[in-house]
Amino acid sequence: MPLPPLLLSLFPLFPTPPELLYKSTSTFSLLLSRACSSLSFLDPLHTFPSTHIHFAATSFYRMAVSGFEGFEKRLELHFSGNDPLGLRRLRCDALAQVLDAVQCTVVSAVGNRYFDAYILSESSLFVYPQKMVLKTCGTTQLLRSVPCLLRHTADLGLRLRACRFSRGSFIFPRAQPFPHTSFAEEALYLEERLPPSLCLRRACVLPSASSHSWHVYAAADDDEYVAAASPSTFTVEVCMTELDRSLARGFFRRKGDERSGDAAGADMTDLTGIGGISPRALLCGFAFDPCGYSMNGLDRDRYSTIHVTPEDGHSYASFECTGGGEVIEWARRAIGVFRPGEVSVSVCVAEGGDEKQVWSATSAALEPLGLSCRSQAAEGLPGAGIVTYQTFTARGK
């Protein structure tokens, strides 16, 4: 599908393009529109002209020394089929091929009655019978998993119903490979590879008061679908930077520590207080050498996951989990573990959600941690419900 010439000429000017909104008919059409109308800024000192997004993104390209990119790319896929095991039937070689395309490997993995959880060399993979969540950081090419997955799931008789791709703003955007060189490239890559049956599609960039944004591309075959299929109501994604230095030190391996990644990881889980975030969950932590930490948590049919890049200068930690309203409390506890200077919280409300409730509950939870809400935004997305995006900074910074 060729891009209209107007769109092509605009892309170099908009490193983070404004909202792309379209619905398919017999031919796809791509329209440019302004930033999300539901955006509101809470800090009265900031006033933003409508061209804010692209100019801020340009200024964010600083000539910094490149380090490990903590910010993840996340892909969530929903399938339907007749088999109760569904995606969990994917063979090892099929999964290996998918991960190969992304350029990451399995470090450790467990499963319970409801789902399988994999710790990867770069983040995590969760496989439910009808849902898959793949989250990878660094310079992995996450979207290259899509064509491979579509082939293997078709072999299993599974049909793709919905897809959601999301990410924050990279600390080192220039280090990213194709198709992650820009959100426009990512959206186009998905456009060209998702089956035409996913006819409801939307790409948008939720802005903030800083140069950071939340990028989401969502597609579904039916507006009513995912809300009904979703086992939990909320998915919360927390991104933290400028971690408290002394706390971040807890994620470095000690010199001469010969223990396995699992053993050292279990220690880190306890010593850093991560074990206390959701007490019912069974946690599998892994400590990387010389530093870094990943954890998957399993609590019945709900997953949680934490990934830490502790190096000073580009420290980063993420927390994600699914569940009911308690996810905001778990997020609060996770943020308490890292005491970051900056936080973003994105909540996906699958069914009948109200963004104002999410905004106020999240702000209220983070306020006692000394974090002030700087911006809040929300958008409705096909197959996903409502996605909110709020940014916070530590008071006194």
Added chain:
Amino acid sequence: MGNLFSRTSNGLVITIHSKGKWNQHWQSHLASNKLMVIDFSSSTCGPCRFIEPEINAMAARYTEIEFVKIDVIELPVVAVMWDVQVVPTFVLVKSGKEVGRVVGADKKELEETIQQQQKQRH
């Protein structure tokens, strides 16, 4: 099927399908001095399939160690007895006591734990 109760491992992973057979095998283990690795797994679980070839290879390599597999859906009582919450979980036992445990399909971790146990014998 003839090796279900034997004390010398033939290099294969023995799969236990019933509580009765497990009790018999446990008695046999108590009477021996061998290290036994109990592989708690499930046919529904991707990570279990992921590590299965490695377990088979280890069973062939470490012939002095007994490798036993229990499907937690087939024998949930045994899984609960050993406090198995996720699969795969590998429990190392010697003379009826747990001497090590590896939770998850981490090939490196399992091999290292087994080797550590072997060193302690000498």
